Amino acid sequence: MDTTTVAALSGNIATIGYGLAAIGPAIGVGIVVGKTIESVARQPELQGRLTVLMYIGIAFTEALAFIGIATYYIFTA
Amino acid sequence: MLFAGTPFELNRIMLIRILVAAVIMVVFWLGTRNMKIVPGRGQSLIEMGLDFVRVGIAEDLLGKKDGRRFLPILTTFFFMIVAMNLTGSVPLLNVAGTSVIGMPLLLAAIAYVTWIYAGLRKHPGAFLRNALVPRGVPWPLYIIVTPIEILSTFIVRPVTHTLRLLMNMIVGHLLLVLFFLATSFFFFEAPGLFKFFGIGTLAFGFVFTLFELLVAVLQAYVFTILTAVYLQLALADEH
Numbered sequence: 001m002d003t004t005t006v007a008a009l010s011g012n013i014a015t016i017g018y019g020l021a022a023i024g025p026a027i028g029v030g031i032v033v034g035k036t037i038e039s040v041a042r043q044p045e046l047q048g049r050l051t052v053l054m055y056i057g058i059a060f061t062e063a064l065a066f067i068g069i070a071t072y073y074i075f076t077a
Numbered sequence: 078m079l080f081a082g083t084p085f086e087l088n089r090i091m092l093i094r095i096l097v098a099a100v101i102m103v104v105f106w107l108g109t110r111n112m113k114i115v116p117g118r119g120q121s122l123i124e125m126g127l128d129f130v131r132v133g134i135a136e137d138l139l140g141k142k143d144g145r146r147f148l149p150i151l152t153t154f155f156f157m158i159v160a161m162n163l164t165g166s167v168p169l170l171n172v173a174g175t176s177v178i179g180m181p182l183l184l185a186a187i188a189y190v191t192w193i194y195a196g197l198r199k200h201p202g203a204f205l206r207n208a209l210v211p212r213g214v215p216w217p218l219y220i221i222v223t224p225i226e227i228l229s230t231f232i233v234r235p236v237t238h239t240l241r242l243l244m245n246m247i248v249g250h251l252l253l254v255l256f257f258l259a260t261s262f263f264f265f266e267a268p269g270l271f272k273f274f275g276i277g278t279l280a281f282g283f284v285f286t287l288f289e290l291l292v293a294v295l296q297a298y299v300f301t302i303l304t305a306v307y308l309q310l311a312l313a314d315e316h
Contacts, residue, residue: 052133052302055295055298055299056299056303058299059241059299059302059303060237063240063241066237066240066241066243067237069247070243070244
């Protein structure tokens with residue numbers, strides 16, 4: 001059977017890389033913040049401590065997205 | 078560029094850093110020169126900032142004793158990073174002092190050395206063993222666990238510590254550049270009705286400038302609090 005090209009894509013697939021790299025951290029940060037809101041709704045008096053924990057959690061989760069941005073600078077240098 | 082062509086050549090970001098360092102010194106010198114028991118307006122503002130780091134970060138995470146011990150490094154980190162980040166939103170300066178890798182790398186390296194030093198000082202023998210060979214794991218698993226721990230604790234940790242601050246500042250700067258470039262393009266070069274898009278991009282540019290102020294303070298807080306968390310992990314009594 002002959003192969004026929006239906007559609008062709010020119011350019012570099014790396015351009016969607018950051019979009020992919022952002023999915024995981026986006027979901028992660030969403031879960032972290034959502035759970036914190038849930039906990040504050042249950043235990044409003046713990047808000048101070050929970051906020052600190054939330055920021056630490058966000059910082060760890062977010063790092064993956066920033067590595068995603070950094071790869072551009074690392075691999076094109 | 079100042080002194081171009083000599084070994085002392087300074088670019089715009091370095092000049093901004095020198096300016097920021099001078100501003101911090103002057104602010105704290107003026108603010109703490111004339112301390113009173115009943116603080117005036119300027120003094121209470123500075124006390125509020127210092128108290129925030131001391132109570133909110135150091136004592137909260139490290140406890141009273143260790144909190145006091147590592148307070149100087151945490152306070153320095155926080156105020157230095159806040160000031161350097163805020164220059165990203167100051168008109169005429171327009172770029173954060175932390176948005177090239179030198180500054181975040183230096184700060185992360187200082188934090189890295191500090192928490193390893195703190196850990197080795199507190200548990201001379203047990204620090205590396207606790208970090209690399211955690212208790213309560215069946216021994217064949219150490220073949221997997223130990224390399225992962227080496228990678229995550231001693232390599233990924235300082236790298237992400239650096240990149241988190243650096244990339245936040247770079248991305249913020251790029252976003253503002255994009256918005257204001259687009260505004261300029263729509264107003265002066267786009268044909269006909271496309272000029273109206275310029276109003277939207279200008280508004281977004283303004284909103285994101287305010288957002289950058291938030292990010293600047295937040296990232297300084299996160300960097301400092303992560304330094305405190307790493308110290309806390311190194312100092313924790315392992316059973």
